[in-house]
Amino acid sequence: MKSLKLLCVSLALATLATRAATNPDATNSFMTQATNANPTESMTALFGDPVIAKGDGFTVKRSELDQVLTGARANAAASGQQLPPGAELQVLDQLMTIQILLQKATDADKVEGQKVADQQYATILQKVGSAEALARQLKSVGMTEELLRAKATQEAVAKAALRRMLGVFVTDAEVKQYYTNHTSDFEEPESAHVQHILLLTINTNTTPPSPLATNTVQLKRKQIDDLLKRARAGEDFAALAKQYSEDLTTRDSGGELPKFSKGRMVAEFEAAAFSLNTNQISDVVTTVYGYHIIKLLEKFPAKVVDFATVSNDIKDFLTRQKMSLQAQPLVEKLKTEFHTEIVDPNLKALAALVNSDTNSPAAVPAH
Numbered sequence: 001m002k003s004l005k006l007l008c009v010s011l012a013l014a015t016l017a018t019r020a021a022t023n024p025d026a027t028n029s030f031m032t033q034a035t036n037a038n039p040t041e042s043m044t045a046l047f048g049d050p051v052i053a054k055g056d057g058f059t060v061k062r063s064e065l066d067q068v069l070t071g072a073r074a075n076a077a078a079s080g081q082q083l084p085p086g087a088e089l090q091v092l093d094q095l096m097t098i099q100i101l102l103q104k105a106t107d108a109d110k111v112e113g114q115k116v117a118d119q120q121y122a123t124i125l126q127k128v129g130s131a132e133a134l135a136r137q138l139k140s141v142g143m144t145e146e147l148l149r150a151k152a153t154q155e156a157v158a159k160a161a162l163r164r165m166l167g168v169f170v171t172d173a174e175v176k177q178y179y180t181n182h183t184s185d186f187e188e189p190e191s192a193h194v195q196h197i198l199l200l201t202i203n204t205n206t207t208p209p210s211p212l213a214t215n216t217v218q219l220k221r222k223q224i225d226d227l228l229k230r231a232r233a234g235e236d237f238a239a240l241a242k243q244y245s246e247d248l249t250t251r252d253s254g255g256e257l258p259k260f261s262k263g264r265m266v267a268e269f270e271a272a273a274f275s276l277n278t279n280q281i282s283d284v285v286t287t288v289y290g291y292h293i294i295k296l297l298e299k300f301p302a303k304v305v306d307f308a309t310v311s312n313d314i315k316d317f318l319t320r321q322k323m324s325l326q327a328q329p330l331v332e333k334l335k336t337e338f339h340t341e342i343v344d345p346n347l348k349a350l351a352a353l354v355n356s357d358t359n360s361p362a363a364v365p366a367h
Contacts, residue, residue, distance in 0.1 A: 113157030
């Protein structure tokens with residue numbers, strides 16, 4: 001689907017999990033660092049975890065903002081993009097808004113929010129393939145399943161409260177009409193599901209990654225050639241990947257990648273994968289990351305996703321669209337009611353600068 005995202009868990013906290021839920025860019029797995037360092041935990045260890053914003057009944061700590069920003073940056077980088085200017089303030093504002101709305105939530109809002117969050121988590125698991133694969137992706141950005149589900153539930157409850165307060169509803173007829181009028185948005189291109197073994201020819205612990213020594217690369221070429229012979233002789237491919245692959249995000253799953261469509265992988269890897277027949281093993285494939293052996297598990301033809309599969313996603317999208325047109329005045333009123341305040345000096349100064357620029361004559365469009 002082009003115009004709809006399946007999921008937006010806790011604002012920009014839709015990190016690797018969201019990327020996996022919306023047809024992940026599997027090439028990122030090749031670049032996984034050989035360390036599990038969590039930047040948010042590192043910053044907290046160095047500088048503590050101060051309160052950066054507050055309001056009646058809640059506080060927002062630096063670690064909460066950094067957690068979201070870390071995921072957002074990872075998600076943007078995967079698409080070759082950067083976060084827009086002011087993203088830090090926008091995320092902080094949304095975190096405060098969620099806390100306010102949670103205090104306005106009724107029991108019915110909480111029930112609805114929990115139901116939505118559970119559905120979102122099920123969607124993620126279906127797209128990622130397993131709880132173990134999701135855990136690996138979450139770990140790379142310092143998250144856990146429990147934290148993901150807690151944040152998803154908070155956001156879903158807050159959205160339910162906001163929707164109720166605004167009186168926003170989307171009918172089944174509106175959902176069906178959107179699907180009918182946007183058929184191209186629900187086209188899924190041909191995709192492939194593969195396992196692979198990777199021997200890196202770059203050092204992923206340097207920034208940017210640097211080439212390995214020539215003699216090391218030569219040894220790895222000999223090793224990959226030997227692994228190819230063993231795989232084609234009938235040895236278990238998954239077992240070979242678990243023992244030898246240097247793609248740390250897929251090694252434990254036997255080298256299995258989430259299914260991907262054309263344009264999502266580096267060209268050499270993609271060309272080899274889509275040229276294979278089911279259960280066929282490729283020759284050694286050389287990419288900028290190193291040497292790969294690919295085994296095709298299954299190819300999926302292009303199709304249009306059926307209405308029943310996407311109806312809930314369309315309804316959520318249309319609801320958010322309607323709410324975005326009406327929410328700002330109510331949210332600003334609630335922020336005043338709850339005496340919200342940014343207390344971090346740097347963020348407070350940045351907010352003042354942004355507000356000054358917004359209110360300047362140059363920022364007001366001519367009529």
